[in-house]
Amino acid sequence: MRPSLINEIRVPGARDVGPAPGVGWIxxxxxTSTVRLLDHDLxxxxRVPVPICLRAAASPSFVAVGDQQEVVVLDHAGGVRWRRSFGKSPRFHLDRDGVLWVHVAAAQQLLAVDAATGEEIDRRALAGPEFAWFIHRPAIARTGLVLLSPDPSPGVLIGLTGGRIDLRALxxxxxxDLSPSGARYLTADTEGFFSIRDVATESVLVHRHLGDLPDLPPELADGQVDSWTLFLTEELVLVSLWSGDASEHLLLSAHSLRCRSRVRYPGGxxxxxxGGERPGRWLTRDRAGDLLRLWRLDGDLDDGPLPGQIALL
Structure with missing residues (x-):
């Protein structure tokens, strides 16, 4: 499958690139001590001047930036709304509802903070390693929290119910990743094992190893799964892996994990x-790190037409 290029942009000195709910990407x-906000068309x-720039998150109203101790919340014009020290290496996320989620591994806690005022809404004990990230899908009220560790770690769905943090371990x-509808979730580890599970029941719908994926090109069976695997649509999963010294992207069935197609980028x-919020779209970042390209599904997969009449635009 040869995807269509929607747009590309070069951002010299770009460090981190991540989805921003209701915005696009940050x-x-x-x-230059700035963060750049990119819309859904890249x-x-x-561009927001910021006092610190190690980590960042954004929502339609605010930008949050942080370092090894502090988180600062600003408006999109660069005005500082508030700042606060949360302890060692806070990981944070801004959702569409104006909540700043902060996971503080050193204190083994998860906090919900009003992004506009800095007032704490609630906090809950939540053990987990220092490294974590958040997964957001517009169709669901909860946010996924991924707790990274040298050992396998379960994910958690987080949300607010009546002003109290509600946690649900998966x-x-x-x-x-979570599917666009929020009905299923995907697990993937560095050993090459994948599973797709039902969110409501947590039952395993399919579980396979990379080397056992049906219709996988034989030369890719010994590949190494890269750090990003995501639901591209309700029907397709996008997998990044290394084979030899080259990176390959594959499209798998989101129901059977059968290999549907290689992704053949124009120019290689x-x-x-x-990932992003709109189904059927994704970013790639070149090895140098400063060239971002936005793609969408287009044309037939290796094994036939694209599944279903999905809204790709």
Whole structure:
């Protein structure tokens, strides 16, 4: 399958690139102490001067930036709304509802904070390693929290109910993504094992190893799964892996994990992948790290037409 290029942008000095709920994506530019907001078509929606620039998150109203101790919340014009020290290495996420979620591994706690005022809404004990990230899907009220560790770690669905943090641990280690509807979740580990599970029941719908994926090209059976595996649509999973010294992207059935197609980029070169909010679209980042490209599904897969009449635009 040869995807269509929607747009591309070069961001010199880009460090981290991540999804931003209701915005598109956020890019940190430490050399200029700014973060760049990109819309869903990969156009620059704003550049915000920030006092620190190690990590960042964004929502339609706010930008949050942090370092090894502190989190600062600003408006999109760069005005500081508040700042606070949370202890060692806070990981954070801004949701569409104006909540800043902060996981503080040193204190083994998860906090919900009003992004506008900095007032704490609630906190809950939540053990987990220092490294964590958040998964957001617009169709569901809860957010996925991935707790990274040298050992497998379960994911957690987090949300607010009546002003109190509601936690729901998910069975299966190494949470990778939630489906666009929020009905299923995907796990993927560095050993090459994948599973798709039902969120309501946590039952395993399919579980396979990379080397056993039906219709996988034989030369890729010994590949190494890269750090990003995601639901591209309700029907397709996008997998990044290394084979030899080259990066390959594959499209798998989101029901059977059968290999549906290789992704053949015009001009070659796969790079790393970053998901987004709109089904059927994804970013790639080149090896140098400063060229971002936005793609969408187009044309037939290797084994036939694209599944269903999914809304790709």
């Amino acid at each position: 890019v940190t530019e430490p050399a 156009r620059t929606a704003g 069975r299966g280690d190494d949470l990778a 070169g796969a790079g790393s992948i970053v």
